[in-house]
Amino acid sequence: MTDAPGLDAEDLRFAEPDNPYLLDPDTDFPPADSLAREEAEEQAALLRAAVREHDHRYYAENEPLIADRTYDRLFERLVELEEAFGLDVDGSPTQSVGGTTLDELETVEHVVPMLSIDQSVEEADVREFDARVRREVGGRGDAEPAAGAGDVEYTCEPKFDGLSVELVYDDGRYARAATRGDGREGDDVTEQVRTIRSIPDRLGGDPPEFLAVRGEVYIPRDAFQEHNRERVERGEEPFANPRNAAAGTLRQLDVNAVAARPLDCFCYDVLGWEDGGRDSPATQWEELSILDDFGLKTNDRVELVGDVEDAIDYRNRLLEEREDLNYEIDGTVIKVNDVEQCERLGTTARSYRWAFAYKFPARAEVTTVEDVVVQVGRTGRLTPVALLDPVDVGGVTVSRATLHNPGEIERLGVNVGDVVRVKRAGDVIPQVAEVVESRSGEPYPFPDACPVCGSEVERDGPLAFCTGGLTCGAQLERAIEHYASRGGLDIEGLGEESVEQLREAGLVESLPDLYRLPDRREELAGLEGWGETSADNLIAEVEAAREPPLAEFLAALGVPEVGGATARNLARHFGTLEAVRTADESELAEVEDVGGTVARIVREFFTNEENAAVIDELLRFVSPQEAETPAGDADELDGLTFVFTGALTRPRSEAEELVGRHGGNATGSVSGNTDYLVVGEDPGASKRADAEANDVPVVDEEGFAELLRERGLDWPPNDER
Incomplete structure (x- = not known):
């Protein structure tokens, strides 16, 4: 064979130049059963390499070599050979899309902490960052850097508005992916990320034995708009913005659902590198170059600049060009280019000291408030939401915006029919910034009764809360989900969709109804998508949650401001549920990490008549175990x-x-x-x-x-x- 015309070996990541399936491939294949096994294995190997190369060219480089129909035929032939000859498909590109449903997202520890970046919209803060960097790189402690001190180059890149992830490759093969999480641990999204076609299952070039990379998962703006249009046509709620869509997609347990959404990923940082005696790249610029060599998608708007003035100019130019990009950004990231200098600068507990995000100002647009609806949260907090005449805000069609609380409504003086200016807080969450033209003359009258259960609404400063507690339907679904979550009693099988299904079927109308499910086994098994096995599994999980440790039970109740740590402290301090329920504010405030405000909230939760009635009913089925108190x-x-x-x-x-x-x-x-x-x-x-x-x-x-x-x-x- 000869090299494919127009292709140089140095341009290829995953295939050799003489691969016959790169340019103008012959797709008139003979029947698979006419091939000997050795011929099938050879053809499959060439097809795998070619498909990987075509995926990279299409998804990462945006420079496809062949037509979509030709690609489809190559892919179909590869599937045909693998199935006909029972070929090993481990690592094959045919396995990278969909195929499984996960029970839950596991938590994994990152190779190194994935820290944050200090940020500001003020130019003065960027200059202060530069002065500190040059001062410390130059080895001086003066307030001002000496002339010529700390020669520093910067790489400047877009600050992507997506979801940060860690990608891990072992011996060049995709091994794991995790969300950023708390920076030290994140959700294992290996199978979800595997469906992103711009992320190769095998690296090209000469990768190290071990490589960990930081990237940003996002949905392209045009793909986001198309996907939202499809959701509306199906009668589903549109996503508010591309970042929320990407984050929600990546946490889906149904991997086929993930594969159906148009996720993409930019890679921009080497987190871990192990390869015997071969050193990792010495600069940020080299990192990006070598990631590209490996076939990982990098951004083409990155620039290497000589000083902070050029970095500021880069940010201002990118701000002007922002609307022309097919991905959401909310600023630029300025990084010290030299990795050794980065190591000298180090980190704080939460952020890198060698990087700074120069943010863009928040966008704002004008539209009309068509209606105001009030949502009820798990803790009973009422959040008003403005339904808007759809408006484009920075490339995202916004049809609703938060009004935060009744205090904010009063401050703005906003009501239905008013013309308002909408901005994206932090460039993400749409909110009403101001009333441009008041057509009502007075603020929206906030309801005195919960829109879901009719219970009285209580004000706490600018906030409002439903007093219905665990008897409020809106709070109940979320309360059940929390009760069954890993942060509660860890009852497997009670996720958001199943709880909603049980509520709609009338099987669970209160928390105690969970423990009545064994008596309604046939109805449970008859629900769509359930069956006897699923019903028995859930019933077994519920039965196993009848004698929980006190701390877990307290956490499961969903008391506002009481997470797992506070619940453990309450359990160890008081020993029994009854002691916690009857404790006054001063006694509660004595508990470690419980101050006056939390003590008041806990007291109000347990003295609420509706909550008390639900807990009393719950205790007919549940026996929280006593905890050892400090004296014991x-x-x-x-x-x-x-x-x-x-x-x-x-x-x-x-x-x-x-x-x-x-x-x-x-x-x-x-x-x-x-x-x-x-x-x-x-x-x-x-x-x-x-x-x-x-x-x-x-x-x-x-x-x-x-x-x-x-x-x-x-x-x-x-x-x-």
Whole structure:
């Protein structure tokens, strides 16, 4: 074979120039059963390489080599060969779209922390960032950098308005993806990201043995508009903006649903690199170049500049050109180019000290308020929403905007029929900024009764709350979802869709109704998409939640401002549910991490008549287990602080709870105060690195068990609760 005309080897990422399926391929294939197995394997290998190259050219480079129908025929032939000869499809591009439904999103630890970037819309703050960088790179502590101190180049790139993700490749093969989450841990979205066609399942070029990359998942603006049009035509609610659409899509458990949405991804940062003696790129600019060599999609608007003046000019030019881009951006990111200088500058607890986001001012447009509706949240908070005559705000068609609360309505003086200016707060959430022309003469009259259950509405300063509590239908669905969530009693099978289905079928009209489901098994099994197995599985999950630990039960009730940590503190302080329910504000305020405001909210929740009635009914079915109070706590681990990473033979929460019950502390991050890092299966790298930096002893699970045995404790525990 000869090189394909018009293609140079250096332009190709995944195929050799002599691959016959790159340019003007012959798609008149003979029947698959006429091939010997060896011929089929050879043809399939060429097709896989060609399909990867075509995917890269189409999705990453926007320079397709062949027509769509020709590509489809190549793809179909590859599928045909794999099926006919039972070929190994692991890593094949035919496996990259759809195919499975996940039970839940697992949490994974990042290779290194994915930190934030300091940001501002003020030019003066950008200059201050530059002065600090040059001062510190130049090794001076003066208030002003000396002349010529700290020669610094910057890379400037668009600040994408999408969802940040970590991509991991082992030996050049796609291994894992995770959302940013809290910066140290994120949701495992490996299968969802696998469906994004611009992300290769195998890297081209000469990738390292291990590579972790940061990228931004987004939906192109034109694709977003088309997708929203389709949603409206199907009678579904349109997405508010491309970022929300991308974030919601990536967290879908149905991978086929993810594949049906037009996600894309830009890659822009190397997070981890391991390759024997080969060094990682020395500059940000080299990183982008080598990521492109590997076949990962990078942005073509990145520039390398010599000083802050050029960086500011870049941002201003990009602001003018913003509307011409097919992706949403809300500013520019300015990065120190030299990686060694970046390492010298370091990080804070939350952000990189070598990067700064120079934001764009928020967009604003004028339209008319067609109506105002009031939404009811899980905690009973009422949020007014303006329904707008659709208006284009920065490339996004906005048909609704938040009015935040009745206090904001009064401040704006807004009402139905008024002409208002809409802006996108933080360039993301549409909100009414001001009334341009008042046609009503007075603010919208906020309702005195909950629009869902009719209960009285109470004001708390600018906010408003439904007093219906757990008897309010709007609050109930969200309360059930929370009760069953991992932050509650972890009842598998009660997600948003199933709860809505149970409510519509009349099977669950209150939290206690969950425990009546065993008596309504036939009705449950008869629901669309259920069946006997699904019904029995849910019933078993509900039955297993009849004797929860007190802390988990308190967290599951959804008391405002009471998360898992506060619930554990309340449980350890009071010991029983009755003691928590009857405690006054002063007693509640004595609990660790519970101040006066939270004490008042907790007290109001339990003294609310509707809530009290629901809890009393719930206690006919549920027996929350007493918690050991400080007076009864043992002190075998007194003064010891543990951090856990990776998977243990029992849930990590059990280990953390055991440590706390016996006088120790379990924290989420390693510091100089940590006594032991306990490492389970598949641990993250960052906590090990922190342990090494702080001289913290590292033990595996057996070592942890031995530590406990020396103090008379057992791991795994002997169900001592």
